[in-house]
Every structure is written in structure tokens, then in C-alpha cells.
Amino acid sequence: MRSPPETSELDTPSRILMGPGPSMIHPRVLRAMSTQALGYMDPSFLEIMDDIQELLRYTFQTDNEWTLATSGTGTAAMETAIGNLLEPGETMLVRTTAYWGDRMAQMARRVGGDVASLDVSPTEPLDPADVREAFEAHDVDVFGICHADTTTGIRQPNMSELVDIAREHDAYTIADCVTSLSGVPVHVDDWGVDVAYGSPQKCLSSTPGATPLTINERAREKIEARDSDPASWYLDLNLLMEYWGDERNYHHTPPTTPYYGLREALRLVAEEGLENRWERHRRVAGELKAGLEDMGLEMAAAEEHWLPSLNTVRVPDGVDDTAVIQFLMDEYDIEIASGLGELDGEIWRIGCMGYSARRQNVACLLTAMQDALEAQGFDVDEAAIEA
Ligand SMILES: Cc1ncc(COP(=O)(O)O)c(C=O)c1O
Incomplete structure (x- = not known):
């Protein structure tokens, strides 16, 4: 007989999910x-x-x-x-x-x-x-x-x-x-x-x-x-x-x-009402986008085609995209994702969806992102002045 494996009761880490999905469950x-x-x-x-x-x-x-x-x-x-x-x-x-x-x-x-x-x-x-x-x-x-x-x-x-x-x-x-x-x-x-x-x-x-x-x-x-x-x-x-x-x-x-x-x-x-919900996604993701741009980062999608629920951000030269993702996860328990296919290494994908689309998550992510970029030697303040 095969013996039962040793496992422990389910105890998942408490993450802030700001990736391409799943979002946090309400x-x-x-x-x-x-x-x-x-x-x-x-x-x-x-x-x-x-x-x-x-x-x-x-x-x-x-x-x-x-x-x-x-x-x-x-x-x-x-x-x-x-x-x-x-x-x-x-x-x-x-x-x-x-x-x-x-x-x-x-x-x-x-x-x-x-x-x-x-x-x-x-x-x-x-x-x-x-x-x-x-x-x-x-x-x-x-x-x-x-x-x-x-x-x-x-x-x-x-x-x-x-x-x-x-x-x-x-x-x-x-x-x-x-x-x-x-x-x-x-x-x-x-x-x-x-x-x-x-x-x-x-x-x-x-x-x-x-x-x-x-x-x-x-x-x-x-x-x-x-x-x-x-x-x-x-x-x-x-x-x-x-x-x-x-x-x-x-x-x-x-x-x-x-x-x-x-x-x-x-x-x-x-x-909530559909119109209010659309407006909330736009407003909260708008704060995220503005905060990222203030750091000197560039959005990959043009403003007129911007999708508030999924924000694509260009990885600056000299920055290791996966190291940033890992830093956010290790130090702040925040999930974002890298690009898929040809966009791997080129962009980050930051979701702002449903229950995850809240100001407190955006504020936390912006602080974490600044910290992660600085750990990579990217001068956030300088970039923001140049931007
Ligand atoms: C645009 C789009 N279509 C289809 C899918 C597939 O959905 P699922 O992963 O739930 O099977 C995804 C998943 O992220 C998606 O983003």
C-alpha cells in the first residue's frame, strides 16, 4: 500500500492580486x-x-x-x-x-x-x-x-x-x-x-x-x-x-x-451599477497610471486605447523585469505579471480589476514599485524629473 503523503492544513499567503487575473475575490x-x-x-x-x-x-x-x-x-x-x-x-x-x-x-x-x-x-x-x-x-x-x-x-x-x-x-x-x-x-x-x-x-x-x-x-x-x-x-x-x-x-x-x-x-x-463600476475602474487605474508615469515609467498602450482593467508598462532599459516581479512578491506580497510571448521582458502587466481595483492597493503597489525599481538601480526621482 502506498502511504498517505505528509501535508499541512491549507495556509495560503495573503497576496494583493494586481496581475492579469485572477483578481482578489470579494x-x-x-x-x-x-x-x-x-x-x-x-x-x-x-x-x-x-x-x-x-x-x-x-x-x-x-x-x-x-x-x-x-x-x-x-x-x-x-x-x-x-x-x-x-x-x-x-x-x-x-x-x-x-x-x-x-x-x-x-x-x-x-x-x-x-x-x-x-x-x-x-x-x-x-x-x-x-x-x-x-x-x-x-x-x-x-x-x-x-x-x-x-x-x-x-x-x-x-x-x-x-x-x-x-x-x-x-x-x-x-x-x-x-x-x-x-x-x-x-x-x-x-x-x-x-x-x-x-x-x-x-x-x-x-x-x-x-x-x-x-x-x-x-x-x-x-x-x-x-x-x-x-x-x-x-x-x-x-x-x-x-x-x-x-x-x-x-x-x-x-x-x-x-x-x-x-x-x-x-x-x-x-x-454598484455598471456605469459607477466602469467609472471606478477608470478612476482607480487612472491613479495607478499617473503614479507610474510620475516615476518615469511609460505605458505601452496609447492613451486612446488604454484598458483600465489591464495596464501594460514598458520595462525601462537596464531593469530586470522578473527581478522586479519577484521583489514585489517577496517584499510586499503583491502579484503583477510579465509580458506574454513576444512581449516577454518588454512589459509588465498590471491588473486593476474588480475587488482589486481599490485605491489602497494602488497606493501600496506604487510604493512597492518605487522600492523595487530603486533596488534595481533605477533612479526614480531622476527619471521623474526627466519625464
Ligand atoms: C482575453 C482572454 N481571453 C481568454 C482567456 C482565457 O481564460 P481562462 O484563463 O479563464 O481560461 C484569457 C485569460 O486570461 C484572456 O485574458
Whole structure:
């Protein structure tokens, strides 16, 4: 017999989470998540699902009937969107040069789709002229857009314009709102996007595992009329909606605790009000940005595309980005992150999301950052004077 391993009771360090996600969980969400489990057909649990759907419609600003939580992370919601909307042999247009666009492209290929590449710079927002050109060059069925790019800290403007281009070509649009939902304005119905998904662990400050997803009537009709079933049984929306809709047929056992957490997180959004919440993210992240710039640091994203929930900051010459990250963690218990892919070593990624988006966290991070930079020999005062 194998003997049991030696472990101790869970005792995690107390971190301030200012990275690209997860953000810190709101205390009310933590309390909701310590609630006892219910059966998946318990009328009380079904009421919780109804509440989640109604609160999500508010948060996405949509009337979509097919609005639900995916049992999985943002990647599962992305895969649900693509795996249901795109049929084998159809073409998906995405910016393959960008981190999330590349992930969408991989998923599209796995479900038997073709990929049309928008081969444009990943560090600028999509230009409607490039998108129009790509639609003219390819017969596109589904267009994937990342609204808030967690790798570059860029917010995509012109969402309605991009969606309109797709509509003019009879194509459907999927919007990745993982890093924007409830942190910066998201208007699913006004934009006209057909499918959108978010994240529970970013600006909503809940736990991963129950991910917001919404599908409009147009996309629903396409999905209901598919020639073949989606390759994934687990993520098949026609089956899933038999549980989320009036039929209430068992599909899978939902992750109870993340559902409780999501419901409470969404209640907090409704209490604060979306406009106030967007304004808070902007104000608190604005203080962060101003403080960093005062130290002589430079933001990587242009002011007009700045994404308050995810701030990208250039690593100054001569400074070791990972040493700074480690210093913040060791000396101040603060998490920030390095750049991904080509931006590794070039930028830091500093999140300002949900319950983490508070002035006290920003004040602490600015002090810690100054200390970390000075430990690296970067003269903060000199740089600030030069800046
Ligand atoms: C823009 C974007 N899309 C998708 C994902 C994937 O989400 P998850 O890590 O929850 O699977 C992330 C994760 O950070 C993201 O930032």
C-alpha cells in the first residue's frame, strides 16, 4: 500500500492580486461560496441559475434568452462559442498574430473549420479598413474579436463598426470580453455581437469555473440548424440549453460553489451599477497610471486605447523585469505579471480589476514599485524629473 503523503492544513499567503487575473475575490463572494451544496434539480438551485441568467443579461447589456454560465474557465467559453457557431468547412476570420486570436484559430481548426488570418500588428487595435479588406478577400462565416486584450492592454474601439462589416458579409461575430466585462463598457445588444463571453475571475472578482456566455437569436438559429452536432458533447449548446432553459433536463453536475460565487459577484455589479463600476475602474487605474508615469515609467498602450482593467508598462532599459516581479512578491506580497510571448521582458502587466481595483492597493503597489525599481538601480526621482 502506498502511504498517505505528509501535508499541512491549507495556509495560503495573503497576496494583493494586481496581475492579469485572477483578481482578489470579494469577501461577500467568499462568504457565498462557503454555502452548503444543493442538488442540481433542487428548486432553490434552479432559482440561483435563473438569477445568474437575469444578472448576466444586465451585465452584458443584452436581452438574449440564451445567456448562461459555462462550467469551465474563459477558454471553455471560447471553445463553446467557436465549437457551436462554426461548422466543419466554414471559415473563421481572426487576428492570428495576436495571442488570443491564435488560440481562437487553433480551436477553429480543431472543429474542422478553415482559418482566414488577419495578419496585422498585435499591438494596435484592429483597423476597420483591414477587416473590410479581409472580408473582401475571404468568404468568412465567423469573425472573432478580442475586445480587451490581456496581453497588450489594448481596448478595441469601433466594436459596432466591426460587427457591421461582418453583418454586411452575412457573417457572425464572437467577442471575447474576458478582461472587459463589468470593468469597461460592454454593450452586447447595441454592438450587435452574436456571441460574447466574459470571465468570473477578472473584473467580476469571483472564482474561475462558471464563465459568463451569451448568444443572440441570430446565432441561436444557426446553432439549432447545424447540419452536424458540435464535436464536443460537453459544450454542445443545444444540449446545455435543455438544462438552462425550461426543460430542465440534466446535462452535467454544475460546479455549485463557483455558481454561488458568480451570483453574488453579479449582485455586487447590480448594486454598484455598471456605469459607477466602469467609472471606478477608470478612476482607480487612472491613479495607478499617473503614479507610474510620475516615476518615469511609460505605458505601452496609447492613451486612446488604454484598458483600465489591464495596464501594460514598458520595462525601462537596464531593469530586470522578473527581478522586479519577484521583489514585489517577496517584499510586499503583491502579484503583477510579465509580458506574454513576444512581449516577454518588454512589459509588465498590471491588473486593476474588480475587488482589486481599490485605491489602497494602488497606493501600496506604487510604493512597492518605487522600492523595487530603486533596488534595481533605477533612479526614480531622476527619471521623474526627466519625464
Ligand atoms: C482575453 C482572454 N481571453 C481568454 C482567456 C482565457 O481564460 P481562462 O484563463 O479563464 O481560461 C484569457 C485569460 O486570461 C484572456 O485574458
